[in-house]
Amino acid sequence: MDFLYNLLIDPLVQIFTYPIFALEVLIGGLLSGVMYSLVALGFVLIFKASGVFNFAQGAMVLFAALFFAGFIDTGLPWYIALLLTIGVMVLLAMTIERVVLRPLVNQPHIILFMATIGITYFLDGFGQTIWGSSVRVLDLGIPNNPMEFGGVLINQFDMVAAVVAGTLVAALAVFFQKTRVGRALRAVADDHQAALSVGIPLKTIWAIVWTVAGLVGLVAGIMWGAKLGVQFSLAMVALKALPVLILGGFTSIPGAIIGGLIIGAGEKLAEVFWAPAIGGGIEDWFAYMLALAFLLFRPQGLFGEKIIERV
Amino acid sequence: MLYREAGQFKTTYSADQQIFPILQDRIGFFVTMAVAFIAIPMFAGDYLTQTIFIPFLVLSVAAIGLNLLTGYAGQLSLGTGGFMATGAFAAYKLATSFPDLNIIFVFILAGLITALVGILFGIPSLRIKGFYLAVATLAAQFFLLWLFNKVPWFTNYSSSGVISAPPMSIFGVFVTGTEASHTAKYFFLLVLVTLLALAAKNMVRGHIGRAWMAVRDMDIAAEIIGIRPLQTKLAAFAISSFYCGIAGAAWAFIYTGSVEPLAFNIDVSFRILFMIIIGGLGSILGSFLGAGFIILLPVFLTNAPHMLGLNIPVDIISHMEVMVFGALIIFFLIVEPHGLARLWQIGKEKLRLWPFPY
Numbered sequence: 219m220d221f222l223y224n225l226l227i228d229p230l231v232q233i234f235t236y237p238i239f240a241l242e243v244l245i246g247g248l249l250s251g252v253m254y255s256l257v258a259l260g261f262v263l264i265f266k267a268s269g270v271f272n273f274a275q276g277a278m279v280l281f282a283a284l285f286f287a288g289f290i291d292t293g294l295p296w297y298i299a300l301l302l303t304i305g306v307m308v309l310l311a312m313t314i315e316r317v318v319l320r321p322l323v324n325q326p327h328i329i330l331f332m333a334t335i336g337i338t339y340f341l342d343g344f345g346q347t348i349w350g351s352s353v354r355v356l357d358l359g360i361p362n363n364p365m366e367f368g369g370v371l372i373n374q375f376d377m378v379a380a381v382v383a384g385t386l387v388a389a390l391a392v393f394f395q396k397t398r399v400g401r402a403l404r405a406v407a408d409d410h411q412a413a414l415s416v417g418i419p420l421k422t423i424w425a426i427v428w429t430v431a432g433l434v435g436l437v438a439g440i441m442w443g444a445k446l447g448v449q450f451s452l453a454m455v456a457l458k459a460l461p462v463l464i465l466g467g468f469t470s471i472p473g474a475i476i477g478g479l480i481i482g483a484g485e486k487l488a489e490v491f492w493a494p495a496i497g498g499g500i501e502d503w504f505a506y507m508l509a510l511a512f513l514l515f516r517p518q519g520l521f522g523e524k525i526i527e528r529v
Numbered sequence: 530m531l532y533r534e535a536g537q538f539k540t541t542y543s544a545d546q547q548i549f550p551i552l553q554d555r556i557g558f559f560v561t562m563a564v565a566f567i568a569i570p571m572f573a574g575d576y577l578t579q580t581i582f583i584p585f586l587v588l589s590v591a592a593i594g595l596n597l598l599t600g601y602a603g604q605l606s607l608g609t610g611g612f613m614a615t616g617a618f619a620a621y622k623l624a625t626s627f628p629d630l631n632i633i634f635v636f637i638l639a640g641l642i643t644a645l646v647g648i649l650f651g652i653p654s655l656r657i658k659g660f661y662l663a664v665a666t667l668a669a670q671f672f673l674l675w676l677f678n679k680v681p682w683f684t685n686y687s688s689s690g691v692i693s694a695p696p697m698s699i700f701g702v703f704v705t706g707t708e709a710s711h712t713a714k715y716f717f718l719l720v721l722v723t724l725l726a727l728a729a730k731n732m733v734r735g736h737i738g739r740a741w742m743a744v745r746d747m748d749i750a751a752e753i754i755g756i757r758p759l760q761t762k763l764a765a766f767a768i769s770s771f772y773c774g775i776a777g778a779a780w781a782f783i784y785t786g787s788v789e790p791l792a793f794n795i796d797v798s799f800r801i802l803f804m805i806i807i808g809g810l811g812s813i814l815g816s817f818l819g820a821g822f823i824i825l826l827p828v829f830l831t832n833a834p835h836m837l838g839l840n841i842p843v844d845i846i847s848h849m850e851v852m853v854f855g856a857l858i859i860f861f862l863i864v865e866p867h868g869l870a871r872l873w874q875i876g877k878e879k880l881r882l883w884p885f886p887y
Contacts, residue, residue, distance in 0.1 A: 271660045321863040328605060329866045331660070332806045335799060336858035343852025347845055457795070460664045468660065496679075503675050506668035510653055513665060517657045 229491035242371050243490050244483055249376035251482020252383045253445070256438035257459035258466070258474040259387070260431040265468045266407040267427040269327060270319070273334040276456020277341035278432055280448075282307055283439030284345040287354040287448040307432035310341075315425040342453055354448040356440065379441045386437055387475060390430075399426060407469075461509035467522025476520060481505045532880035548730055565719055570712050578711040585824050586718040587779045592804040592816035593729050594772025599802070600810035601733055602765035603745025604654050605662055608669035609773055609801045614793035615643045615673055616774025617781035618683045621692045624782075625685055632697040632704060632782075636721070639778045640771040646673070647770025654762050658748070670795055677790040693787035705782045714783050721779070725772060730813050732768070741765055742811075807861050809870025818869040826854060 233240040257279060264272040285306050289299035318333050364371040394400040405413040406423045414420055442452055462481045466473025485504050493500045518524050532553050539545040549555045569582060595609050620639035623630060630638075650669040654662050677683050684692050696706025703709040704717040732738050740761045743751035752758050781788040800823055808819020830850045834841050841849070865872055 271663075318859055318863075322866070325862075325866050327659070328599075328810075329806070329862055331663075332803070333859050333862050335803075336855045336862065339851050339855025339858065341855070343848045343850070343855060347848040347852060351844065351848065457667070460667060464661050464664045499675065499679060503668060503671035506665070506671055510665050510668045513653060513657050513661060517661065519661075 228495070232491055238370060240487075240491075243486050245370065245372055246376065247483035247486030248479050249373065249380050249482070250486065251462075251478040251480070252376075252380045252475075253438070253441060253478075254455075254459050254462045254482055255475045255478030256379075256383050256386070256434065256441060257455055258462040258478055259390070259471065260434040260438065261459060261463050262466075262468065262471055262474045263390075263431045263434065264427055267403055268319070268406075268424055270330045270334065271327065271468070272431065273331060273456070274337040274341060275431065275435060275459070276453045277338040277345075278307075278310070278435035279439040279442065279455060280450065280452040281310070281341045281345045281439075282432065282436035283356070283443035283448045283452055284349045284354075286436065286440060287356045287443060288349040290356070291354060303436060304433065307436055308429050311428035311432050312425050314428055315421065319424060320421065338453070342450070346450070351450060354443075356443040356448050358440070358444045375445065379445075382437065382441060383475075386434065387471065390434075390471065393430075399423075403427060458505060461505035464519055465509045465512055467519030470519070470521035473519060473521035481508065484508050531883065532877055534881075548727075548734070562723075566716075570715060575711045578715050581824060581828070582715060583711070583718060583784050584780075585820055586715075586722045587776055587784050588801065588804065588824065589817045589820040590722055590725055590779065591773050591776035591801050592808065592820045593726060593813060594769045594776060595801050596805045596808075596810065596813065596816045597729060597733070597741070597772065598765050598769035600805055600812065600815075601738060601745060602741035602762065602769075603748075604651070604762060604765060605659065606666040606769070607663050607795070607798050607802065608650060608666035608673075610793040610795060610797035611670040611673035612643050612647055612770045612773035613777030613780060613797065614677055614790055615646050615770075616640060616777030617788055617793070618677050618692065618790075619643060619774065620778035620782060621694070622683065622685075624695050624697065628695065632699055635697070636775050636778050640774040643774025643777070644767040644771040647766045647773075648763050651763050651766025651770075654766065655759060667795070670798055674790045674793065689789070691787050691789045692781065694782040697782070705786070707786070709783075718779060718783055721775070725775065726813060726817075729772070733813065737761075737764060745811075803858060805868075807858070807868055809868030812868070812870035814873065815868050815870030818873070822869065826857065830854065 257275060260275040260278065261272055264270055264275070282303055286299055286303045289302050290296060294302070314337060318337060319330075322330055322333055363374060365374050365377075366372075392400075394404060402413070402418045402423055403426065405416070405418055406420065406427075410420065413423075438455075439448075439452065442455055446452065458481075459478075462474060462477040464477075465480060466475070466477025485501055485508075488504050489501050513519070532551075534551045534553075537550075537552055539550070544550075549558055569578070573582060591609060591613060594612075595606065598604050598606050616639045619642040620635050623635045623638055624632075646669075650666060653665045657665060678690060681687075684690050694705045696703055696708055698704065699717065702713050704713050733741070740751070740756045741764075743754070743756050744758060744761050744765075748758055751761075777793065780792075785792070804819035804823045805816055806819070807822055808817070809815025827850065830853055831846070834846060
């Protein structure tokens with residue numbers, strides 16, 4: 219009885235007793251959800267364009283952050299470090315396309331998925347071989363303390379992250395809708411063969427998509443790195459982005475954003491109000507359970523394409 | 530020449546339907562068995578048995594389990610580590626609550642409990658498939674490990690969260706605990722693995738295996754020809770989890786002796802997935818080949834710099850190991866996406882004619 223009370227009644231009582239606190243938790247959750255969306259975006263870009271479920275996105279986040287922090291630690295100004303890291307990510311995308319994806323064209327998706335897990339291991343090892351496994355502090359000069367907005371405390375850093383994510387999504391939207399390359403990308407995402415037949419170079423497009431995903435990874439890596447320090451656990455952030463993906467749908471950019479918001483808010487609320495009832499530390503799996511429960515009602519996610527199957 | 534089936538006529542149905550219909554395969558099987566049962570215990574020392582052969586046997590059970598689910602029934606799962614943990618903790622609770630229970634029953638009951646858990650987490654497979662399902666099975670992985678970490682009942686309120694296998698014997702010989710000899714452990718595992726592998730091989734040749742493959746190849750078409758997707762998919766999850774549970778129990782009781790939940794983290798799930806992909810999806814032999822490969826690869830990578838005479842700091846070596854591991858995975862996928870089992874098949878085709886050109 220006690221357990222049920224703690225699980226079902228007490229959290230609601232607390233939420234209604236301290237509405238400001240609950241609101242703070244909610245906003246904090248939404249903002250951290252934006253950070254998940256940043257990682258999830260990279261997954262969506264690649265899945266849309268090439269049908270590859272890129273497990274290496276988390277490793278790419280870590281890889282980019284390691285290089286950026288490493289370059290800064292060698293004394294380079296931040297803009298040169300940023301340019302160099304962008305160069306590294308472009309090179310990485312081209313290498314992956316040439317060495318991994320091209321020989322595996324036409325293989326089943328699971329093989330490509332496994333290949334990206336191979337890439338994950340490779341990037342984790344490679345980045346740490348070069349830059350070492352110690353934690354690097356990445357200071358962007360953004361204050362990491364709460365600010366008050368109309369009686370509600372909000373973390374400034376999370377606000378900046380949200381603005382950055384918003385800018386990134388807007389930039390991606392413009393890139394996809396208005397540029398020639400963006401239109402080609404959307405064409406490839408719709409139908410590989412039709413795109414090929416109107417003369418869109420598939421291989422170049424894939425390299426571009428992986429580059430864009432790498433750059434999104436770089437942004438995510440910088441933001442997460444500044445928040446947690448640049449270290450191996452950044453690669454684990456990707457595991458948090460997966461439920462965001464299944465919630466939002468693998469093929470939808472708005473889905474990644476909204477999924478991130480739902481997961482972030484749900485996770486924080488559950489951690490603060492419900493976790494004490496069942497032992498705490500539920501952040502590891504709560505997002506998955508939320509996504510799982512959700513999938514039972516909408517198997518293709520919130521905004522995913524409904525797959526019509528024919529025999 | 531060496532591998533010719535010409536002239537081997539079958540006069541009965543049972544001869545035609547045996548597991549190894551070709552004489553050379555039967556000889557190969559019995560030679561392998563002889564090596565496993567006689568040569569390895571005689572010549573491999575304690576060290577090799579403990580570091581290579583015992584983990585190899587344990588992980589091949591898990592690989593067979595995952596192969597039944599992913600390779601035969603086509604349901605991608607990343608929750609293997611969680612199911613192995615379930616098996617380990619179920620076996621621990623059974624062995625400590627009922628000290629008189631024979632270890633065989635402990636393992637089987639632990640497998641059955643894991644099968645129930647597997648069915649529970651397999652229910653979403655009726656609605657979702659492919660990568661959505663893979664991500665959904667991660668829920669099992671994280672939730673189960675969290676459960677064993679947080680609920681002290683599972684570890685009998687041990688303060689460290691580590692479970693240790695109580696000493697248990699079979700026919701008067703200890704197979705777990707500190708008194709057990711490596712040879713006894715090895716033999717116990719070998720018999721277990723042989724039985725489980727034969728059962729799996731027969732399952733995939735029979736009615737249920739065919740139903741799994743039909744669902745894997747196209748589930749709607751399978752449904753139309755009268756295969757029930759509910760029963761078939763859940764059976765795949767149950768049987769696969771049964772194998773994984775026994776593998777987890779064997780890992781905790783026989784290989785390491787004591788284990789904490791984190792030993793079954795997501796890395797384990799990935800490693801076992803690697804095993805079946807490198808070994809060959811949809812092949813029992815492939816599960817063994819893949820397990821051998823993934824066990825031997827790190828051993829080789831750790832020792833390679835010494836052999837080459839390079840002197841590299843330890844932390845760099847461990848990073849390089851991860852890197853080379855990833856690169857080799859990609860390399861193998863590119864060279865032979867269908868796994869080592871496929872290479873073996875191609876080799877057999879070659880051996881039919883060799884050494885003649887045709």
